[in-house]
Amino acid sequence: MRALIADDEPHLAHYLRDQLLALWPELEVVHIARNGVEAAARIAELAPDLAFLDIQMPGLTGLEVAQGIEGATRVVFVTAFDDYALQAFEHAALDYVLKPVAAERLARTVARLRAVPVGAAPDPAGDAAMADALRRLMAQPPRAPLRYIRAGQGERTHHLDVAEVLFFQSDDKYTVVTSTRGEYLIRTTIAELLAGLDPAQFWQVHRSTIVNLAWLDGTRRDDASRLFLRLRGHGAELPVSRAFVTLFKAM
Amino acid sequence: MQTKTTLRLAWRSLWELRRTHSVPTGVRLLAASLLAVALALGLMSIVAVFGRVDRPNWWMASLLPNIGICLCIVHTLLGTLRLAERLLPEHLVERMSDVRDIRAGMALSALALSGIILGMTIGFTIVPILVGFNVWGMFASLPAALTKFAVFLLFVMAANWVWWRARLREQLLRQDALDARLRLLQGQIEPHLLFNTLANVQSLMDYDPPRAKRMLETFSAYLRAGMTQLRETDSTLGAEIEMARSYLALYQIRMEERLQFRIEANDAALAARMPALMLQPLVENAIHHGLEPKLDGGSVLVSAQVEQGRLRVSVADDGLGLEAPSRRLRPGAGMAVANLRARLHTQFGPGASLTLRAADPGTRAVLDLPYRAGAGAGVAS
Numbered sequence: 001m002r003a004l005i006a007d008d009e010p011h012l013a014h015y016l017r018d019q020l021l022a023l024w025p026e027l028e029v030v031h032i033a034r035n036g037v038e039a040a041a042r043i044a045e046l047a048p049d050l051a052f053l054d055i056q057m058p059g060l061t062g063l064e065v066a067q068g069i070e071g072a073t074r075v076v077f078v079t080a081f082d083d084y085a086l087q088a089f090e091h092a093a094l095d096y097v098l099k100p101v102a103a104e105r106l107a108r109t110v111a112r113l114r115a116v117p118v119g120a121a122p123d124p125a126g127d128a129a130m131a132d133a134l135r136r137l138m139a140q141p142p143r144a145p146l147r148y149i150r151a152g153q154g155e156r157t158h159h160l161d162v163a164e165v166l167f168f169q170s171d172d173k174y175t176v177v178t179s180t181r182g183e184y185l186i187r188t189t190i191a192e193l194l195a196g197l198d199p200a201q202f203w204q205v206h207r208s209t210i211v212n213l214a215w216l217d218g219t220r221r222d223d224a225s226r227l228f229l230r231l232r233g234h235g236a237e238l239p240v241s242r243a244f245v246t247l248f249k250a251m
Numbered sequence: 252m253q254t255k256t257t258l259r260l261a262w263r264s265l266w267e268l269r270r271t272h273s274v275p276t277g278v279r280l281l282a283a284s285l286l287a288v289a290l291a292l293g294l295m296s297i298v299a300v301f302g303r304v305d306r307p308n309w310w311m312a313s314l315l316p317n318i319g320i321c322l323c324i325v326h327t328l329l330g331t332l333r334l335a336e337r338l339l340p341e342h343l344v345e346r347m348s349d350v351r352d353i354r355a356g357m358a359l360s361a362l363a364l365s366g367i368i369l370g371m372t373i374g375f376t377i378v379p380i381l382v383g384f385n386v387w388g389m390f391a392s393l394p395a396a397l398t399k400f401a402v403f404l405l406f407v408m409a410a411n412w413v414w415w416r417a418r419l420r421e422q423l424l425r426q427d428a429l430d431a432r433l434r435l436l437q438g439q440i441e442p443h444l445l446f447n448t449l450a451n452v453q454s455l456m457d458y459d460p461p462r463a464k465r466m467l468e469t470f471s472a473y474l475r476a477g478m479t480q481l482r483e484t485d486s487t488l489g490a491e492i493e494m495a496r497s498y499l500a501l502y503q504i505r506m507e508e509r510l511q512f513r514i515e516a517n518d519a520a521l522a523a524r525m526p527a528l529m530l531q532p533l534v535e536n537a538i539h540h541g542l543e544p545k546l547d548g549g550s551v552l553v554s555a556q557v558e559q560g561r562l563r564v565s566v567a568d569d570g571l572g573l574e575a576p577s578r579r580l581r582p583g584a585g586m587a588v589a590n591l592r593a594r595l596h597t598q599f600g601p602g603a604s605l606t607l608r609a610a611d612p613g614t615r616a617v618l619d620l621p622y623r624a625g626a627g628a629g630v631a632s
Contacts, residue, residue, distance in 0.1 A: 015454030
């Protein structure tokens, strides 16, 4: 079993590692990340079986990192006290660890995690519960329905109907709008867009991606059971993160 | 002093619609009678100044009937209110005593007005029998008297309205202050900070015992400063800054090189009086929204100046800035600024302000208050 631990306070991560190893000697901690961005990159690169993610981290929060995981990595959230998040985790029966670490409690979590065999196929019910909890925790207050997007391009601005948009993809500071007329940059974040777009037509499929279902052509699953989307009129495929895979199960 | 307070309470309870009153009935009757005498004297003074009086000894002849009529009016009015308290269903009584509801105010006014008219009718009927002075006849013969009567009623209604507005304002202000304090109490010892510090100490005990010790010391200093501030409503900038300093020091142990901070304030500024726990939420915002979520962290500068009778306290950070989407999970997060503004407004009205401005990069919050020098300059230097 290979695990990654992410916490912006390294000694907390080290302490958690030592406690975990004492209870679970076969566990191999492959990396300790100091922020959300590093955690996301290393999870994609190392594909660990488990990721212990602190919720409040610089760069990306643990929740955001979880929303971007494409592979089979199973997430365990770590938090000191996030009342609201804990309620959601309890409700969705997600795994979490509380700081300060209580040995007895951690032992129970470890027992639960050990019960899942190495390399087991992802559990769709668990993924769906995770997707639901993340969506609720990260929801922005609802906005007025968004029908048009205004994108600046040098000295000109472009007026886009959202129906023309194939997908939105965030790129560090900006969001790239890919439409039938070309690509544009806007400053609105994925979370803000999500609050204004019609949820029946636009689906978030990744931390950084919202697609327009009207342009969806089909899906493809690769050897590592990762899911990709094809869109009409667009060459490249878009990855779907684990938390959102269940959206396409029923299709 | 004691009597004065009791009478004031009695005066208050006269006008409040409530099932049970805390003031004894005797005191309330006394307050009502005093009111009636004052009203009678007031009315007669108005007549003496503005009216045309040709009969000799008019003052003495009219005094007793007038007092009698006013006693009837006031006691009937209050009787009507007390009767309404008893007879109306409880939820209706509660609704009518809610000064924030304009309809409740109007219903109460209508009730009071009907009480006054009834009282006048009773008074005008009984008093002439006792003193042989036909008041009704005066009305029938003089259209001018009717006009005066109408003016009197309008005056009563206007006074009622003004009084009602004043009560509304007072209650809203009291509510505001209470709410602000409650939110303060709830928000102060943030569980996340508490548990995170404990977790830090737990892990540092194995890896870095001196740092664990430093963390406990700093956290104790922060808690102590916070507890003291929580008990005060009126504090000094010096005490506020001590709390902010221990808070920032605590975060510096946690964030290490990701956080730098500086505090600049001279003795005059440190001695200035200000409401407690006004600076702390601004420093917390700078950390939570500005620097903690930023990859490289940054710095906080807390500075204070006294200038032309004003105290200006600024908290500047070079973090993510106002534009960044909020990452806090708690519902109702980001209320700190609104709460601070409400508290400032309650205490200073338009005489104080809190402005938030985008700096490049980061955010700058400025508190602007009237300067009030406190005792013992440089207490917390």
